[in-house]
Amino acid sequence: MNDALIALEARVRADLARTAHPDAAWLAPRLGQDGRPALDVLVVGGGQSGLATAFGLMRSQVTNILVLDKSEEGYEGPWLTYARMHTLRSPKAFTGPDLDIPSLTYQSWHEARFGEDDWRNLDLIPRGLWAEYLLWFRRVVGVPMRNGCEVVEILPEADGLLTAKVQTAAGMEIVSARKIVLATGQEGMGDWTIPEPLSHLPSSLCVHAAQPIDFDRLRGKQVAVIGAGAAAFDNAAEALEAGAAEVHLFCRRAEIQVIQPYRWLTFRGFLRHFCDLDDAWRWRFMRAVLEMREGFPQATYDRCARHANFHRHDGAPIEAAKETDHGIELRTPRGVFSADFVICGTGVDMNFSGRAELRNCAANIAIWADRYQPPADERSPRLGRFPYLADDYALMERIAGETPWIADIHVFAIASTMSFGASGSSINAMTTAVPKLVHGLTRSLFRADIERHWASFKAYDVPQAIVERQTSAAGEEP
Numbered sequence: 001m002n003d004a005l006i007a008l009e010a011r012v013r014a015d016l017a018r019t020a021h022p023d024a025a026w027l028a029p030r031l032g033q034d035g036r037p038a039l040d041v042l043v044v045g046g047g048q049s050g051l052a053t054a055f056g057l058m059r060s061q062v063t064n065i066l067v068l069d070k071s072e073e074g075y076e077g078p079w080l081t082y083a084r085m086h087t088l089r090s091p092k093a094f095t096g097p098d099l100d101i102p103s104l105t106y107q108s109w110h111e112a113r114f115g116e117d118d119w120r121n122l123d124l125i126p127r128g129l130w131a132e133y134l135l136w137f138r139r140v141v142g143v144p145m146r147n148g149c150e151v152v153e154i155l156p157e158a159d160g161l162l163t164a165k166v167q168t169a170a171g172m173e174i175v176s177a178r179k180i181v182l183a184t185g186q187e188g189m190g191d192w193t194i195p196e197p198l199s200h201l202p203s204s205l206c207v208h209a210a211q212p213i214d215f216d217r218l219r220g221k222q223v224a225v226i227g228a229g230a231a232a233f234d235n236a237a238e239a240l241e242a243g244a245a246e247v248h249l250f251c252r253r254a255e256i257q258v259i260q261p262y263r264w265l266t267f268r269g270f271l272r273h274f275c276d277l278d279d280a281w282r283w284r285f286m287r288a289v290l291e292m293r294e295g296f297p298q299a300t301y302d303r304c305a306r307h308a309n310f311h312r313h314d315g316a317p318i319e320a321a322k323e324t325d326h327g328i329e330l331r332t333p334r335g336v337f338s339a340d341f342v343i344c345g346t347g348v349d350m351n352f353s354g355r356a357e358l359r360n361c362a363a364n365i366a367i368w369a370d371r372y373q374p375p376a377d378e379r380s381p382r383l384g385r386f387p388y389l390a391d392d393y394a395l396m397e398r399i400a401g402e403t404p405w406i407a408d409i410h411v412f413a414i415a416s417t418m419s420f421g422a423s424g425s426s427i428n429a430m431t432t433a434v435p436k437l438v439h440g441l442t443r444s445l446f447r448a449d450i451e452r453h454w455a456s457f458k459a460y461d462v463p464q465a466i467v468e469r470q471t472s473a474a475g476e477e478p
């Protein structure tokens with residue numbers, strides 16, 4: 001570690017100490033089943049959202065917490081696995097997990113690591129460095145976290161606790177917690193999608209963009225990429241750079257979408273107060289945003305367009321696909337195309353029952369379609385499947401009373417977006433959205449303990465000053 005980083009870490013410790021008020025502990029230990037200590041909050045997922053949530057909780061003196069991630073240390077989230085862009089797409093000035101502590105920002109870390117000039121000259125943050133920064137953040141803040149731990153089931157337990165079954169290399173463990181936060185990423189409430197006309201193809205011929213892909217094997221091959229968002233272009237670029245003979249990118253819209261709606265909504269008012277709007281406004285905005293899908297940056301496009309063997313087909317949804325002796329035949333309104341391999345950059349869909357950790361409540365999680373009927377010109381069955389969350393990001397019941405325990409499961413992921421706007425799965429929204437989540441968690445923990453707080457207050461007898469008892473002029477006590 002260089003001197004500047006050592007100095008920065010000292011600054012972080014000093015900043016945290018100076019802003020620690022109020023630092024009194026306020027939660028009492030609880031025992032879970034079999035007499036094991038229960039956590040106050042279990043955070044599932046140790047990507048940037050899980051880390052920032054843990055940090056926010058620790059700053060609120062909720063320290064009996066644990067973050068679990070199924071991946072190996074350093075490989076949380078997409079950054080070193082399926083993200084295939086060279087740099088982040090968000091501007092370098094967007095702050096995130098630091099929660100407004102200047103010494104914890106990416107900029108501070110970058111300047112300490114590479115110098116201020118390097119930061120000034122930096123265009124966008126290389127994704128490998130973002131991953132490295134997150135690891136540094138986790139260490140310097142002291143997030144209690146374990147890797148190689150997959151939460152495979154959540155169940156209700158006695159006394160308002162939840163049980164999480166955790167698969168580890170050593171076997172199954174049981175963790176009890178008062179609250180569980182699912183910071184499980186974009187696919188956390190469902191999975192990445194392969195469009196229906198392609199879904200019958202074997203995975204040797206067709207994958208989605210979040211799967212591992214051996215791009216070297218695509219050298220000299222005809223590659224089809226479905227979708228025209230940033231991830232689709234990233235995968236097309238990887239294939240081109242790996243020496244694919246031709247890459248054909250199929251965009252279902254008549255015209256490719258080049259607007260980035262998330263840029264428009266990046267202002268405090270929207271980020272902070274979107275969730276206070278009524279259902280009609282929330283639906284109208286987020287349907288418009290999520291139906292547009294995210295636009296891609298110039299560099300992402302240029303990385304493909306500079307190759308003469310890159311071909312884009314707009315207005316070309318896949319109508320049918322069949323396996324042939326030579327590969328795959330794709331039928332579109334623009335004609336029939338052959339490919340050796342197909343990569344789908346077509347986003348995620350909600351599918352609660354497909355997630356092991358949700359299997360005991362999937363059928364009773366309220367979704368937007370249960371709670372709000374949009375006007376005919378604003379309908380979207382895909383977005384209607386997003387969870388309809390309470391104001392503290394908690395799951396709500398479709399039928400009240402069947403699974404009341406899900407009110408202690410809080411979702412901070414792309415699935416939170418219909419209810420909260422940009423929130424989980426976004427660097428951009430973190431500084432506004434994580435404090436809101438932490439506020440919801442602490443509010444609920446505080447309310448649940450109100451009898452204990454009242455008893456504690458009534459028993460409080462610590463004098464703040466020592467005063468002499470008054471005596472009357474006659475020398476008697478009054």
Ligand SMILES: Cc1cc2nc3c(=O)[nH]c(=O)nc-3n(C[C@H](O)[C@H](O)[C@H](O)COP(=O)(O)OP(=O)(O)OC[C@H]3O[C@@H](n4cnc5c(N)ncnc54)[C@H](O)[C@@H]3O)c2cc1C
Pocket residue numbers: 044045046047048049050068069070071075076077078079082083084087088089090149150151152183184185186188231357412413424425426427428
């Ligand atoms: C390719 C790509 C590029 C992106 N680029 C940008 C960008 O440039 N700028 C931006 O603002 N946003 C970007 N995003 C959006 C967003 O910032 C990322 O998706 C980011 O990773 C979200 O962080 P997260 O912590 O919510 O989820 P993740 O980083 O996905 O972390 C979720 C974690 O949960 C773990 N997990 C899941 N289920 C379980 C379980 N049952 N038990 C234990 N662990 C579990 C996973 O292993 C994973 O590590 C990008 C997204 C993608 C997919």
